[in-house]
Amino acid sequence: MSAGTALAGFADPVLDSQAAFRAVLEAMSRPGRIQRLPVPPELPPGIGPAAAAVLLALADADTPIRLAAGAEAQAWIRFHTGARAAPAAEAAFVLDSDAGLLDLDPGTEEEPERGATLILEVESLSEGSGWRLSGPGIQATHRLAVAGVRDGFLADWAASRARFPRGVDVILCAGDRIAALPRGIAIEEG
Amino acid sequence: MTHDPGYNFAYLDESTKRMIRRAILKAVAIPGHQVPFGSREMPLPYGWGTGGIQVTASVLGPRDVLKVIDQGSDDTTNAVSIRAFFRRTAGVATTERTAEATIIQTRHRIPERRLTEGQILVYQVPIPEPLARLEPRIAETRRLHAMADYGLMHVKLYEDIAKHGHIATSYSYPVMVNERYLMSPSPIPAFDNPKMHMMPALQLFGAGREKRIYAVPPYTAVRSLDFEDHPFRPIRAPHRCELCGSGDTYLDEVLVDDKGGRIFVCSDTDHCQERQAMREAAE
Missing domain, CATH: 3.40.50.11310 (Bacterial phosphonate metabolism protein PhnH)
Structure with missing residues (x-):
């Protein structure tokens, strides 16, 4: 038994999964608005509370995962969800801050829903300043300040967005909070 | 519950x-x-x-x-x-x-x-x-x-x-x-x-x-979808709701007898009841 399997998942797997999903759904429907997730009581090293909650709620044996957090986190996710490890280019969920948006599976023109979901852990998220987001889900524009994304993210984002309907959806995580960037959203630097 | x-x-x-x-x-x-x-x-x-x-x-x-x-x-x-x-x-x-x-x-x-x-x-x-x-x-x-x-x-x-x-x-x-x-x-x-x-x-x-x-x-x-010379027009029956009097809601046609009698009433029952209650309160 590896160490990861000794740690608990959600305290209430049914209702916590539902609440976490609803927060992700709200985040994806209203890009840039910050949502709070129920978090598991224990975490393996290398994975933040919100990122862990997203995976516990949504991953399973049908969703290969690329996890940069190490063997213990991998074993923990595997134990609680059944999801197996995969290279970034083949994964449905990617939690790897080194993974480039353009290196992940964007789906196909006919099956864009196969595009990956990138879960990015960042230093902080706040609304009201920073990036200007616009697109479906946003009435006019929405401001979101994100600290700790890698250089070149916005250039990659613009290139990824140009492939719509193919593309990668991003969930930004900081602590127990998330904000989502569905693939079609336009981002302007603030 | x-x-x-x-x-x-x-x-x-x-x-x-x-x-x-x-x-x-x-x-x-x-x-x-x-x-x-x-x-x-x-x-x-x-x-x-x-x-x-x-x-x-x-x-x-x-x-x-x-x-x-x-x-x-x-x-x-x-x-x-x-x-x-x-x-x-x-x-x-x-x-x-x-x-x-x-x-x-x-x-x-x-x-x-x-x-x-x-x-x-x-x-x-x-x-x-x-x-x-x-x-x-x-x-x-x-x-x-x-x-x-x-x-x-x-x-x-x-x-x-x-x-x-x-x-x-x-x-x-x-x-x-x-x-x-x-x-x-x-x-x-x-x-x-x-x-x-x-x-x-x-x-x-x-x-x-x-x-x-x-x-x-x-x-x-x-x-x-529409055309410039045939713009989209939402259609409703040109009547008022028999129950709440509304002239801008979607109406159902209801047969009321076997002699061809018919009335039009709101299809949205909650909205209709709300309007009826408002009308009664106003009277």
């Missing part, structure tokens, strides 16, 4: 919900695109809302307040049964008031009252593919969506005009979502189409038999 312990919360098993939830998230990220999902057999026949009920079951939480309407009405068999189903399997509160609901499952209507940011509208969809009657091959319709090639639908609307002098489509009137995907709004009357445009609430669509989920995020452009 608690749910019947003989069932998992909201009936579906957790792995099914997880699969449906992932489909819903991708549907929201690609507005108007139909996402395939592993539709389950439900304890009601196809055509009674198996798609809508699976979407509702996957979204619903214990603090939600559920409203279900069938053709605008809260008290038809389908609506009453689905509310009872979720009261039993999820223990959630149900309501007939549009304003109080957090999730509204609907068959063939959008409520008259403007929906808000805190609400999710779940449509029951019989035929999700807007091109189905024009192109029966699913592989081909997928290709047409991939290329955003919707000439077929324009030709169909044009033929309507050539034959009838106007666009003779009064329900399931095709829409463009965010100027990218052609989408069936489900068999709502064309009268309801303008309500979909920039709606503050999230709109989710579930087709159980056809195994498709699609979505319109809040504040998303939804345009009914």
